[in-house]
Amino acid sequence: MIxxxxxxxxxxxxxxxxxxxxEFDTVGKDLMxxxxxxxxxxxxxxxxxxxxxxxxVCGSDGMNISGKNGLACITPLSEAVRxxxxxxxxxPGLPVIRDxxxxxxxxxxxxxxxxxxxxxDSPAPQIERLQSQEExxxxxxxxxxxxxxxxxxxxxxxxxxPEKFIGPSGLLQAYRFLADSRxxxxxxxxxxxxxxxxVFRCHGIMNCVQVCPKGLNPTRAIGHIRNMLIRGxx
Amino acid sequence: MNGLTxxxxxxxxxxxxxxxxxxVIVLSYIVFLICVLIIRPEMDYSxxxxxxxxxxxxxxxxxxxxxxxVHAWIGMWCVFTDYITVRLIxxxxxxxxxxxxxxxxxxxxxxVLWVFKILWSI
Amino acid sequence: MRTLSFDAVIVGGGGSGMRAALxxxxxxxxxxxxxxxxxxxxxxxxxxxxxxxxxxxxDPDDQWQWHMYDTVKGSxxxxxxxxxxxxxxxxxxAVFELEHMGLPFSRTESGRIYQRxxxxxxxxxxKGGQAARTCAxxxxxxxxxxHTLYQGNLKNKTVFLNEWFAVDLVKNDDSAxxxxxxxxxxxxxxxxxxxxxxxxxxxxxxxxxxxxxxxHICTGDGIGMALRAGFPVQDIEMWQFHPxxxxxxxxxxxxxxxxxxxxxxxxxxxxxxxxxxxxxKDLAGRDVVARSMVMEILEGRGCGEAGDHVFLKxxxxxxxxxxxxxxxILELSRTFAHADPVVEPIxxxxxxxYMMGGIPTNVNGQALTAAGDGSDKIIEGFYACGEAAxxxxxxxxxxxxxxxxxxxxxxxxxxxxxxxxxxxxxELREPTKxxxxxxxxxxxxxxxxxxxxxASTLRAELQTIMQNFFGVFRRGxxxxxxxxxxxxxxxxxxxxxxxxxxxxxxxxxxxxxxLRNLYAVAEATAISAxxxxxxxxxxxxxxxxxxxxxxxxxxxxxxxxxKRVGKRNVNxxxxxxxxxxxxxxxx
Numbered sequence: 001m002i003x004x005x006x007x008x009x010x011x012x013x014x015x016x017x018x019x020x021x022x023e024f025d026t027v028g029k030d031l032m033x034x035x036x037x038x039x040x041x042x043x044x045x046x047x048x049x050x051x052x053x054x055x056x057v058c059g060s061d062g063m064n065i066s067g068k069n070g071l072a073c074i075t076p077l078s079e080a081v082r083x084x085x086x087x088x089x090x091x092p093g094l095p096v097i098r099d100x101x102x103x104x105x106x107x108x109x110x111x112x113x114x115x116x117x118x119x120x121d122s123p124a125p126q127i128e129r130l131q132s133q134e135e136x137x138x139x140x141x142x143x144x145x146x147x148x149x150x151x152x153x154x155x156x157x158x159x160x161x162p163e164k165f166i167g168p169s170g171l172l173q174a175y176r177f178l179a180d181s182r183x184x185x186x187x188x189x190x191x192x193x194x195x196x197x198x199v200f201r202c203h204g205i206m207n208c209v210q211v212c213p214k215g216l217n218p219t220r221a222i223g224h225i226r227n228m229l230i231r232g233x234x
Numbered sequence: 235m236n237g238l239t240x241x242x243x244x245x246x247x248x249x250x251x252x253x254x255x256x257x258v259i260v261l262s263y264i265v266f267l268i269c270v271l272i273i274r275p276e277m278d279y280s281x282x283x284x285x286x287x288x289x290x291x292x293x294x295x296x297x298x299x300x301x302x303x304v305h306a307w308i309g310m311w312c313v314f315t316d317y318i319t320v321r322l323i324x325x326x327x328x329x330x331x332x333x334x335x336x337x338x339x340x341x342x343x344x345x346v347l348w349v350f351k352i353l354w355s356i
Numbered sequence: 357m358r359t360l361s362f363d364a365v366i367v368g369g370g371g372s373g374m375r376a377a378l379x380x381x382x383x384x385x386x387x388x389x390x391x392x393x394x395x396x397x398x399x400x401x402x403x404x405x406x407x408x409x410x411x412x413x414x415d416p417d418d419q420w421q422w423h424m425y426d427t428v429k430g431s432x433x434x435x436x437x438x439x440x441x442x443x444x445x446x447x448x449x450a451v452f453e454l455e456h457m458g459l460p461f462s463r464t465e466s467g468r469i470y471q472r473x474x475x476x477x478x479x480x481x482x483k484g485g486q487a488a489r490t491c492a493x494x495x496x497x498x499x500x501x502x503h504t505l506y507q508g509n510l511k512n513k514t515v516f517l518n519e520w521f522a523v524d525l526v527k528n529d530d531s532a533x534x535x536x537x538x539x540x541x542x543x544x545x546x547x548x549x550x551x552x553x554x555x556x557x558x559x560x561x562x563x564x565x566x567x568x569x570x571x572h573i574c575t576g577d578g579i580g581m582a583l584r585a586g587f588p589v590q591d592i593e594m595w596q597f598h599p600x601x602x603x604x605x606x607x608x609x610x611x612x613x614x615x616x617x618x619x620x621x622x623x624x625x626x627x628x629x630x631x632x633x634x635x636x637k638d639l640a641g642r643d644v645v646a647r648s649m650v651m652e653i654l655e656g657r658g659c660g661e662a663g664d665h666v667f668l669k670x671x672x673x674x675x676x677x678x679x680x681x682x683x684x685i686l687e688l689s690r691t692f693a694h695a696d697p698v699v700e701p702i703x704x705x706x707x708x709x710y711m712m713g714g715i716p717t718n719v720n721g722q723a724l725t726a727a728g729d730g731s732d733k734i735i736e737g738f739y740a741c742g743e744a745a746x747x748x749x750x751x752x753x754x755x756x757x758x759x760x761x762x763x764x765x766x767x768x769x770x771x772x773x774x775x776x777x778x779x780x781x782x783e784l785r786e787p788t789k790x791x792x793x794x795x796x797x798x799x800x801x802x803x804x805x806x807x808x809x810x811a812s813t814l815r816a817e818l819q820t821i822m823q824n825f826f827g828v829f830r831r832g833x834x835x836x837x838x839x840x841x842x843x844x845x846x847x848x849x850x851x852x853x854x855x856x857x858x859x860x861x862x863x864x865x866x867x868x869x870x871l872r873n874l875y876a877v878a879e880a881t882a883i884s885a886x887x888x889x890x891x892x893x894x895x896x897x898x899x900x901x902x903x904x905x906x907x908x909x910x911x912x913x914x915x916x917x918x919k920r921v922g923k924r925n926v927n928x929x930x931x932x933x934x935x936x937x938x939x940x941x942x943x
Contacts, residue, residue, distance in 0.1 A: 010858060010860065011860050012858045012859065012860055013858070041812070042810070042812040042813070045810070045811070045812070045855065045856055045864035045867075046855075046856040046858070046862075046864060048861050048862070048863050049863075050393070050397075051572055052393050052397045052398075052399070052571045052572055052573045053397070053399065053401060053402050053571040053572075054571065054572060054607075055402065055605075055607040055608075055688060055691075055692070056687070056688075056691065057401050057402055057496075057499055057684075058393075058396070058397040058398075058399075058401050058402070058571065059396065059397060060393060060394075060397045074691050076691075097542060097860065097861050098860050098861040099861075101861050104394075108394075112510055115511075116507050116510065117457070117458060117507040117508060117510060117511040118456075118457060118458030118507075120456075124452075124456045126452075127411070127448075127452055127468075128411070128451075128452050128455040128456070128461070128468060128469050129455060129456065130466070130467035130468065131463055131467055132463065132467050133463045133464075133465065133467075135463075136460065136461075136462065136463045139460045140494075143460045143493075143500060143503070144496060144499070146396070146401075146499070147394075147396055157316070160316045160317070160319065160321070160322070161315070161316065161319070161321075162321075177458075180458065180460070182458065183458070193246075194245050194246055194247055195244065195245070195246050196244070196245075196246040196249050197246070197315075198246070199246060200246035200247070200249065200250055201312075201316075226247075226250070229246065229247040230247050230250065230251060232247065233245065233247040233248055233251060234251070
């Protein structure tokens with residue numbers, strides 16, 4: 001038996017959010033946190049959370065699990081239960097819509113701001129644009145981002161300035177296009193990032209690296225962008 | 235952003251570079267002084283006055299204080315724009331933050347002028 | 357009720373929906389995508405191995421006609437050859453477009469797109485040995501493709517109605533489709549989304565089975581809506597069981613593993629596919645491999661304590677290859693199977709993966725029904741593409757890597773056709789108040805429900821029935837038992853409880869609506885499967901073990917109003933060559 005303590009808030013009936021404790025029998029199995037939530041939803045259908053692929057690639061079920069942001073579907077209980085208790089809250093720093101569901105508009109807005117699409121004005125060839133294996137290897141560790149927002153909502157700088165600081169996820173994607181040999185708009189991209197907030201608000205706290213469920217390293221990507229900006233400035 | 239930010243500093247990379255450049259100057263000044271004290275452990279007050287009277291030394295000291303205030307200004311500006319925001323403390327934040335930045339700027343300027351006065355009155 | 361109007365509304369934000377939307381917004385039309393999850397959470401994201409297409413990178417002499425031959429053979433000859441010809445010949449263009457949009461394909465040494473071998477692929481019409489035709493972005497091709505399409509749509513300013521759930525189709529007095537009723541999940545508001553072209557790109561319904569590789573969201577919403585609107589579905593008995601779902605968890609392990617040189621072993625360590633498919637071995641068609649695995653398990657050669665799975669062996673490929681080519685699989689296996697493929701095999705079992713059937717369409721994505729004389733009749737205003745549609749390019753068994761190609765080729769084709777139709781002018785009669793009310797009736801019924809039955813319980817029972825009676829192997833008497841069990845479930849589903857009637861992000865309401873759709877798909881599957889008295893492709897019957905070309909070289913058509921199964925001819929009319937005649941299918 002473990003205690004599952006879940007953040008509850010229904011804007012139609014609750015004035016304030018509260019924590020609700022459920023008792024849960026794991027029958028000795030090391031389930032994923034999402035499995036537990038699914039089973040609790042059978043008991044209480046009003047419990048609300050997002051989920052889709054249940055294998056860690058769609059990025060729906062980012063939440064704060066015993067103090068650390070992660071995906072419920074690939075976080076086993078053994079990693080999250082302490083003293084027979086697990087505490088589940090929505091991702092921090094963004095408005096809560098209901099229970100574990102947050103309003104991600106601000107997060108998506110920052111993603112859109114970096115113009116996350118390839119720009120190449122030269123006429124496209126009849127076949128694909130060629131790219132060497134070395135050039136393609138530069139995209140590894142960047143394109144795999146699933147937009148789950150675990151990193152950005154773990155970042156104090158993003159909590160403080162979510163309108164102005166792009167945040168680790170958006171910057172990882174910004175670098176994904178800066179690093180792509182097929183993209184020709186690096187200069188324009190950089191000039192749009194060169195204010196004191198978009199990139200330079202990263203203080204190297206590295207919470208993003210610690211929580212990324214895909215093992216990506218946004219801080220390193222931000223460092224690359226910063227170096228490109230500084231090279232451009234000098 | 236705000237009227238107090240110089241045009242040059244609207245670029246994040248310039249700000250970043252300037253802060254680090256200033257840090258290097260401050261650091262080299264400290265290293266220089268330590269070296270002086272190690273080489274001349276028997277230095278007395280008149281030696282000290284003579285050292286600081288030298289024109290290059292005056293410039294070096296002045297540059298260091300200038301760098302220190304620039305470094306501090308950028309650092310504190312970051313802190314103010316992180317914490318004194320509408321998001322964190324409500325609509326009065328903009329007013330308070332601008333006030334703080336003004337105070338910061340005046341303080342930094344005051345110290346720079348004061349040090350200038352001291353250095354050129356030795 | 358608020359009304360929103362668009363030139364085109366696409367229901368579903370996965371690969372095919374976003375490809376269709378992209379086509380329309382690129383050409384300046386006002387297209388909206390209704391999607392019940394944020395687009396990049398759609399199930400396309402889980403596709404791993406790649407997109408099969410004759411781009412002649414691995415083999416400069418590769419021909420789309422060879423790909424076409426494989427696809428026809430893979431379909432066990434009930435794939436429409438006209439559609440397969442269209443898919444295989446326009447495929448390269450559609451794949452290059454994606455690359456130009458930035459899809460980060462893996463590369464060959466010469467800088468071209470990397471292609472890996474997949475099941476059922478051959479050169480020279482089956483005579484030239486194994487081909488490598490599946491274009492890959494490591495083992496995250498679906499993810500790369502879906503994100504690229506979303507990015508393309510952002511660039512072209514497509515309207516996204518994110519986290520909106522389409523409830524039912526709205527038909528006008530001419531039985532043309534003029535839009536859908538949808539719920540904005542965040543606010544609970546019900547809206548009539550009106551459109552000159554309604555495209556269903558709602559994906560599959562793997563969640564009708566207890567064990568599936570499909571995401572929680574794959575509940576066959578489009579099929580459910582179409583059936584409730586009285587439109588038929590085609591070949592819905594054809595469900596692909598992917599050979600390698602992780603035992604227990606159900607998560608997918610790409611066929612690319614076997615493409616890269618992995619193979620299946622039984623408890624004696626024997627590479628058993630050598631017995632079942634001496635030539636293609638582990639790269640035979642998915643239906644063939646899945647059945648062979650079940651045979652091994654049934655005959656007592658399964659692995660594990662219960663002997664209920666087999667092993668997929670990869671360790672002989674070496675750490676470097678696995679890290680470079682199959683990094684996602686390493687992650688999944690370590691997480692869900694607690695097995696590190698670098699040193700030990702992955703426990704796998706055939707798992708429901710793909711719905712070959714769906715809403716019958718022509719190559720333009722126009723949905724079809726039958727006229728009085730049995731000939732095809734186009735449903736005005738209604739389109740379908742992707743897994744929800746049955747064009748049909750997959751027939752009785754889909755080849756690996758063909759689903760992503762299907763998505764982009766027919767998403768694009770639908771978009772192109774609608775673009776032209778809109779340019780020529782589309783006149784559909786305005787829906788009456790009654791038309792709209794009848795579309796909202798089901799939702800109102802649920803909202804005023806005083807039922808006692810829990811949706812989650814009913815869903816689990818439905819999944820168990822489908823798993824037990826309509827799995828890899830099927831038998832008439834058992835299927836009839838299954839149909840009876842489903843019918844008794846129907847009354848209880850009509851009596852489903854909705855205790856939580858709140859508006860804001862009420863996922864209990866959405867799950868109850870999804871349950872209606874799951875049931876509709878399950879029922880159509882069950883009745884069609886019982887009716888098809890032969891074994892073909894993924895439909896394997898113990899009581900009719902042979903393929904019956906005399907009676908069943910045709911599509912099944914399930915008509916929901918009479919719950920009747922009819923037949924529809926397979927298209928054998930090719931533009932470029934003479935059709936491939938049905939032949940014995942061996943690998």
